[in-house]
Amino acid sequence: MPDSVTVPAPVAYHTMPDGRRLAYRRLAGARPMIVFLPGYRSDMNGGKATAVLDWAYTNGHACLLLDYSGCGQSDGEFADGTLTRWCAEVVALIEMCGPGQVVLVGSSMGGWLMLLAAEELGARVAGLVGIAAAPDFTDWGRDNVAKAALAEGHVVYEENGYGPEPTPMYPAFWADAQGNRRLSMPVTYEGPVRLIHGQADPDVPWTISLRLANALCSSDVQIHLIKDGDHRLSRVADIDVLIATLGGLFAQPQGLQA
DSSP states (O other): OOOGGGOOOEEEEEOTTTTTTEEEEEEOEEEEEEEEEEOOTTTTTHHHHHHHHHHHHHHHHEEEEEEESSTTSSOOOOOGGGGOOOHHHHHHHHTOOSSSOEEEEEEHHHHHHHHHHHHHGGGGGEEEEESSSOTTHHHHTHHHHHHHHHHTTTEEEEEETTTSEEEOHHHHHHHHHHHHTTTTTTBBBOOOEEEEEEOOOOOOOOOHHHHHHBBBBSSSEEEEETTTTTTSSSSSSHHHHHHHHHHHHSSSSOOOOO
């Protein structure tokens, strides 16, 4: 697999109607286009995102990486971000890339966003791949004290296992996310879904993937559990599983049609 810097997909910018510039990398190729959705406070420079881009390049597939507003190289403040706002950005960037089907690959919070984006995009979505997907984490991932503080308009900080600074959650994000919960209702997407989850994940219990599989209306849902996998699933072996899963999705007997 080539190093990511060799992939001809330089950072570019798309301007939203309000002037926000969204950073993205777009690779031309065969459809369906693979779209990688990062997690909470993550960006398109992560190992999983660039591995997906590399694989797409090697195999001739179109691919789109992106930074939500307030993240990475995009304009805006993270404190202004919500699922609704970021979903609209994802849809806008996909529509900017023209017609044709897409495969949405969502990591952690991106696995929640992929459900919302799939609802917006409808028949354009040819498949979903969730990596430690975390739908509804504002609900099951918060105790009543934190929820009460957020409901009263306070910022809540949590210990960050991946860096020295605590992770903030803002009241606007929490309120919007609570209105976008999906695990307690049917998720109407009916196409193929592949969910990868580490059973040693300290942030998103692997049982969330089981709950998501149960909520999905699709009959074509497969879950790959990695016993010693953590939340990030960014080890070489974990990324190999992701790439094999993505490749298997495209190699189905019925195929993924543009």
